[in-house]
Amino acid sequence: MQSDENSPDDDLRTRLHAMETRLRRMRDQRSSHNESARRAADSRDSVQEQGKELRKAIEDKLNEQKEVRSRAKAHQNQRDSIQSRIREIISNKRGKKGDEGKAKTGVVALSETIARISSIENRIMTDGNLTLKAENRILRELKSLIARRDELLPAAAEFESIKIDLGDLESTIQSLKAEADAQHKAMTDAHKEADAIWEEVKPMLEERDFLRSEGDRLHSLFVESRESANSIHTEIEALLKEVNKARDEMRARREERERAIKDHNQSVRDALKTPDQDEELADSLTEQLLSQGNLTLGGSMSGDAEGSPVAKEEKPSSRKRVRKPKSFRGR
Structure with a gap:
C-alpha cells in the first residue's frame, strides 16, 4: 500500500534525477x-597580431626596395643623358655646331624668358x-613664357652638370663613356640590391599568407564553437524549465x-490529552457530571450512603463465631 502511494514520487524523483544529470552533462x-571558442579566439588574436607585425615589416622592406629602385632609375636617367650627349657630340664632330653652343643658346633664351616674366x-x-582686355592679353603671354621657361630649364641644368671640352672631343667622349659606365654600374648595383630585398620579402609574403589563412581557420573554429555553445544553451534553458517544474x-x-502528517499528529495529541491539559475537555466532563448526577462540593452522592464507614459499622456481622475445641492434657 505504501509502495503504491510512493510510486508517483519515485517516478518523479527518478525523472528529475535523469533531467538533472542530463543538465549537468549539457x-x-x-x-x-x-x-x-576562447582558445580559438586567443590563438586567432595572437596570429593576427603576428600578421600585423609581419605586414609592417613587409611594408618597410617594400618601401626600402622602392627607394632603391628610384635610385636605380635616377642612375639610369643620368646614364641615358650622358649617352645621348655622346651621340650628339659624335654626330656634330664634323664641323657642326657643338652642343655647348646649343646649351649656351638655351641658357641665353632662358635668361631672356625669365627677365620677360619678371617685367610682365x-x-x-x-x-x-x-584695361581688362590688355590684362588678359598680358596674362596669356605670361602663361606662354612660363611654359617656355619650364621647357628650357632641363637643358640649362644639363649644361651645368656636364662640361664638354670642345678642343679635345676624343678625351671628352671617353670621359663621358666612363661616366655613363659608372652610372650604369650604379644602376645595376641598385637593381641587385632591390632584387636582394625582394628575395627577403618573398618568404615574408608566404608567411603572411599562411598567417592569414591560419587566422581565418581559427576564426571559423571560434564561430563554430560559439554556435555550438549557443545551441546547447538554448536546450539547457528549455530543460531547466522542465527541471524547475x-x-x-x-x-x-x-x-x-x-x-x-502534521494534522495527524495534532489529532493524536488532541486525543491523548487529559482534562487537566485541555480546558475544553474539562468543561465537557463537568457538564456531563452535572447532567447525570447530584454533585455537591465537599459531600457525596446519594448512592454513596451504603458505602460509607458508618453504614459498615451498623451492619450486623453475618459471620458466626467458631468455637475452638479445648485441648485435653494428659493426666
Missing part, C-alpha cells in the same frame, strides 16, 4: 565549447591703367505530506 558540454609680373602689379511538483507533494 552544461559541461557548453563549458567545453566556450573554452574551445612687375607691370601687372604696378600699372593701374591696364518537476522540482515545484515535488516540493508541493512534500508539503502536502508534511501537512497531512
Whole structure:
C-alpha cells in the first residue's frame, strides 16, 4: 500500500534525477565549447597580431626596395643623358655646331624668358591703367613664357652638370663613356640590391599568407564553437524549465505530506490529552457530571450512603463465631 502511494514520487524523483544529470552533462558540454571558442579566439588574436607585425615589416622592406629602385632609375636617367650627349657630340664632330653652343643658346633664351616674366609680373602689379582686355592679353603671354621657361630649364641644368671640352672631343667622349659606365654600374648595383630585398620579402609574403589563412581557420573554429555553445544553451534553458517544474511538483507533494502528517499528529495529541491539559475537555466532563448526577462540593452522592464507614459499622456481622475445641492434657 505504501509502495503504491510512493510510486508517483519515485517516478518523479527518478525523472528529475535523469533531467538533472542530463543538465549537468549539457552544461559541461557548453563549458567545453566556450573554452574551445576562447582558445580559438586567443590563438586567432595572437596570429593576427603576428600578421600585423609581419605586414609592417613587409611594408618597410617594400618601401626600402622602392627607394632603391628610384635610385636605380635616377642612375639610369643620368646614364641615358650622358649617352645621348655622346651621340650628339659624335654626330656634330664634323664641323657642326657643338652642343655647348646649343646649351649656351638655351641658357641665353632662358635668361631672356625669365627677365620677360619678371617685367610682365612687375607691370601687372604696378600699372593701374591696364584695361581688362590688355590684362588678359598680358596674362596669356605670361602663361606662354612660363611654359617656355619650364621647357628650357632641363637643358640649362644639363649644361651645368656636364662640361664638354670642345678642343679635345676624343678625351671628352671617353670621359663621358666612363661616366655613363659608372652610372650604369650604379644602376645595376641598385637593381641587385632591390632584387636582394625582394628575395627577403618573398618568404615574408608566404608567411603572411599562411598567417592569414591560419587566422581565418581559427576564426571559423571560434564561430563554430560559439554556435555550438549557443545551441546547447538554448536546450539547457528549455530543460531547466522542465527541471524547475518537476522540482515545484515535488516540493508541493512534500508539503502536502508534511501537512497531512502534521494534522495527524495534532489529532493524536488532541486525543491523548487529559482534562487537566485541555480546558475544553474539562468543561465537557463537568457538564456531563452535572447532567447525570447530584454533585455537591465537599459531600457525596446519594448512592454513596451504603458505602460509607458508618453504614459498615451498623451492619450486623453475618459471620458466626467458631468455637475452638479445648485441648485435653494428659493426666
